[in-house]
Amino acid sequence: METQTLPLKPIGGYIELQLNPGRIFHSKLLPLNTGRNALEYILRVRKYSLIYLPYYTCDVLLEPLYKLNVACKFYKIDQDLNPIIDFEIAEKSCFLYTNYYGLKTETINKLARSIPNLIVDNAQAFFELPLQHIDTFYSCRKFFGVPDGAYLSISNTLDVKLEQDLSLNRFSHLLKSIDLNIEEGYTDYIENNKDLCNRDIMQMSSLSTQILAGINYGQCALIRQENFDFLHEHLASKNLLKLSRASAAVPMVYPLLLPVSGIKQKLIAQKIFVATYWPNVIDWVEKDSFEYFLTHNLIALPIDHRYNIDDMTTMVNILNTLL
Structure with missing residues (x-):
């Protein structure tokens, strides 16, 4: 009788970091390492050649455009933070709108009915559920104490196996905020932001995933x-x-x-x-x-x-x- 050999699970040793088990809020979405990489994922899947971005946005969104050589045109917003669309959206192009401060869902609903190839940036609206058939991405660290992590809602996926990111070297600012104070960790926070630049698209780290699963x-x-x-x-x-x-x-x-x-x-x-x-x-x-x-x-x-x-x-x- 053959004995099946299974990978050995470690038993014993020191007690590891204990995190509360729980549920993932966006459990049906694709967990990635950063919001900008979620945008890159969309651009790779859809093969857009041009993106319309608001002037009022973070410059990290340009990072995937440089990687993929995607052209960009900027548009303005009005005093209600709604987009001023005084142009025709070209073929093979997409239009990104930011859910500013998590307060612009009504605008997004209107855009979804009228704008082709809409992309919703919900980095400031973690709790907003994605609309069906509208590519939407989220950033976890804007809302919770994790060093990275993003979610992506998209109907198609890349035909590649993504490696899993590691977060252990990006935690010093979070640890200092507890053991010292938030001011002592600020320099580390800035360094962590730099470390997230120009990273490959990866799965969300196990550490960030487990922390996010334990949140009320x-x-x-x-x-x-x-x-x-x-x-x-x-x-x-x-x-x-x-x-x-x-x-x-x-x-x-x-x-x-x-x-x-x-x-x-x-x-x-x-x-x-x-x-x-x-x-x-x-x-x-x-x-x-x-x-x-x-x-x-x-x-x-x-x-x-x-x-x-x-x-x-x-x-x-x-x-x-x-x-």
Whole structure:
């Protein structure tokens, strides 16, 4: 009788990192290593020769275009963050629209009915489910404490076996945020961002996958919604952006657009760290453009699961002293 030889599973040794088991939120989507690589995946599958991108976007989206020699044309957005489409979309071309701050789902629904070859960038809208037959990608680290990871919704796949990425060398900023503080980890965070540049398309790492499986997504979503609604109640009268939150929407931040610049720096000086979306836009557009104004004046107030209404109250009180 033959004895079947199976690969030996290690038994014993030191106790490994213990992560809570759970479910993946986007379990039916393709897990990849980065959002920009998810876009590259789409471009490879669809074989587009031209892409229309908004001026108001992150320059990392250009990376796959350089790799694949895909031409790019930029378009503007209006003061409601909707695309200004005053051109014909060429054949073999695609049109990318960003779900800004997770608040533009209605616009995406309209575009899906009228725009051929639409690609939805849901990097700022993790909880938004993809529309059927609309290529859509997500970025995990914009919403959760992982160093990488993305999801892709696409009907076709590449006929290649993707290697699995490794994340262990990109965790120092996350560990420092716990053992030290978030400021001590910022330099490592910047280095991690650099490490994600020009990487091959790979499967999401096991480490990021397991962390994402242990998240209480319902609780995270509810906290974001409550924090957003509180800020909107207290700041809407000052906000030049007239955006509302649909009942099911889970925003990334509260986008506060003010008529004056310089408030971001004053908030950062008081340890309210607000990101700029996106510094590269300054070099792409004219100074009198709406995109230039957005980049300088929009304050992305954090609303994520780390914070509660007391924290929102602190931000509102500080803003009231500055405005």
